[in-house]
Amino acid sequence: MFGYPMKQSFLIATFIIGICVPAVYCFTASEIEIFQLQKELEKKYGADIDFYKFLKLPKLAHSSSREITKNLRKLSKKYHPDKNKKYKKLYQRLNLATQFLANDELRKNYDYYLKNGFPDYDFSKGGFFFTRVQPKTWFIMSFIYLIAGFIHYVLLTLQSKSNKRRTEDFIKQCKAQDDTNSLGEKRLFFKQHEEDEGKELLVKFGDVYIVESDGSQTLISTDTIKDPTIFDSLLFRLPLWFWNKSLGRFVKFPSRTINNNASDSSNDKRLGSLAKEEKAEAVPRSITTTKTVSSKSGQEKKILPNGKVIYSRKKD
Template identity: 30%
Template sequence: MRWALILVASLALCGTALAAWTEQDHEIFRLNDELEKHEGKGTTFYSFLGLDNGPSSSLEEITKAYRKMSRQMHPDKNPSAGATDRFARLGVIANILRGEQKERYDFFLQKGFPRWKGTGYYYARFRPGLSAVLVFIFLITGAAHYLILSMTAATERKRIERYISECKAQAWPNGYPPADNSKRRIQDQSGRTFVVYPDGTVWLADSATNEEYILDPDDIEPASWRRTVLYKFPVWLFESSFGKFVSVKNETSLPVKKPRAKTKSKTKAKKGEEGQEKTAEMELNKKVLSDGKVVEAATVTGGRRRRRK
């Protein structure tokens, strides 16, 4: 749950930062990168135009410098490769410095251009392939799956706790067990029967099987990364491919041992130990009520819930 919240918060921060850059900002970033790539590291819009005053240059100075540089960089006078792109870049830079975007460029020039790779600016420079997109979707799906498991477990636990409190309130109106320490059978609005015992446990009675299943919030399986697709899918993929060969190899590499013949005395001793363990287990599962009635408890197949016969 904690990691899912951290992931959601990180995505929200990235989305906020992405919304902070406008299309004009992206254009300034792109031109700045191209300028440093072709003209040299540290080249600015002002130095490219030959303006020594930098951001303090006036509109008249910028226009005059642009006209001078356009005559020098015109493709007709410079038939070299890349002259057309360099001349076009000059015109775009001059328009930025002579327009409203000049203030924005001066801000980034003073504060620094973004160096981190978390916005559309990064996407413009590096377009992720299909594999990167699939990995990202897989991670997001796993985090969402974990969040859903956490919410489901919390909801189910609250539901069981609510059933227990409602049944006890109905069975014990004064808030205390009955004086004779007897159990109370009640029914909810849907017709299900619950049994409240003096020890405070609440059991769901099944009329079809004549069994009672305990309501215990601790039986709710908590959320775990091992239950998400982040863990199950790689395990399934491994078992479906390489896992088959690994299991076969392990089985064939193990030496086959013949079982030893047991003596009659050891077999009897073993049976005696098993009988003692079984008796101890039955005693642990027995519950003696105040009226002298003995109730046995066993584990329900496929779950942690217990039942009473």
């Protein structure tokens, strides 16, 4: 049977998935600072807060970088910690938000997350993460699995064609050494290398056979090479392999041989009953003799097989 062994299939799947799986997205240090500040503001002022509202910008998101910087000077007159120490934490947040929005690149990143959503934070998961990306991850993995299965099927098809092509070339080489013009038998000896024990070949009437050690002959033909189907690819073989290695070892499906045995026994019974009937019918047919009984009146009385009684004529 031609086809990739299971280990080779796993190696191919790992290679394909390794190529197709995109790199894990990591947040930059600046983005993490933005997320942390946004999370602190939401915790203190509510989910609707953003940097523009927090800085009390008149034009909000339409403010220019110069206007944002100028706005901080205005807020410093009231919230600078030198004037009031209780605003120390607030002023730090105002200053940090101004730095993010005054920088065009950082502001662009902030506007992106403000529009599409900020990630959640979980220390056990390593920090910030997107919960809404999880369904898409399953979709991407499914897509990659389908692509890997399709590529594996293409590789199996190419391998099958290659095997057929090599077999055809080998058959042609053997026929080229047949001096009987496909009208007789020609014995050949084939060795792949010097250390190989070799195989005896027989070209008989245009067909090439391998002569086995027991004397039997095996036909060499491209018809014996199985064309791969989609069921031979990773799409089906990989789940089947996992099933056989896990639950398949404990779950046993009912065998059809039981039904076959039952049907065979019922057929035997039916044939046996028919044989008995034929035998029963054959017995009376084979016994066709009649019984002759002498009568007191001089007539001969005969009892037929069906039970009917007849008498012969009286003798004068």
